[in-house]
Amino acid sequence: MHLKAFVIEDNATIRENLIGTLEELTCVQVAGTSATEAEAMAWLSQNADGWDLVIVDLFLKQGSGIHLAQCIKRTRPTQKIVVFSNYINASVRKRCAQLGVDAVFDKSTEIDSLVDYCAHQCFRIAQAQTTAA
Template identity: 90%
Template sequence: MHLQAFVIEDNATIRENLIGTLEELTCVHVAGVSSTEKDALSWLEQNIEKWDLVIVDLFLKQGSGIHLAQCIKRRRASQKIVVFSNYINASVRKRCAQLGVDAVFDKSTEIDALVDYCAHQCFRIAQAQAA
């Protein structure tokens, strides 16, 4: 059982380290990656049934994570959107909540919390499949 994730991050080093960490420590399997809003939206729309989790940075090579989160309208209740960025503050958290983002994590201080969140999502999916 895997949690299918799509990672939108324009920094290749951060992206690869994040993928390695999540795939090693949780049931996350990264189904795809993007560094731009346009490519991410295209993949997400064409693969609506192939992802359980989107992890997105706020600032991308092209576009923004906030706009991307706003554009992801069609998703199952079980599909989660997470913002993972260096630019997290109270107003960003509030805006993300207004857009329906499920969780927000600061890259510099909350990587463990992101891993815990992903592990919890893995547990939730395993419980749903067992029922």
């Protein structure tokens, strides 16, 4: 059982460290990555059912994480969108909530909270599969 994630992050070091951490500490399996809004939208539209979790930075090599969060179409109610950025403040959190983002984490202070969130999503999926069986 895996939580399929798509990571949208333009900093390669941060992206690789995040993937390593999530795959080591949780059931997250990264299905794909992108550094730009256009690449992300293309992948997401071609893989509408290929993800359970999108993790998106606000500032990308090209485009905006906020715009992506607004445009991402969920095909299942269990799909989650998470913002993970260095530029988190009260107004960003409010805007993300208005857009239906499921969680917001500050890269500099909330990596443990992101890992905990992902672990909880893994548990939730495992519980749903057990109940369905």
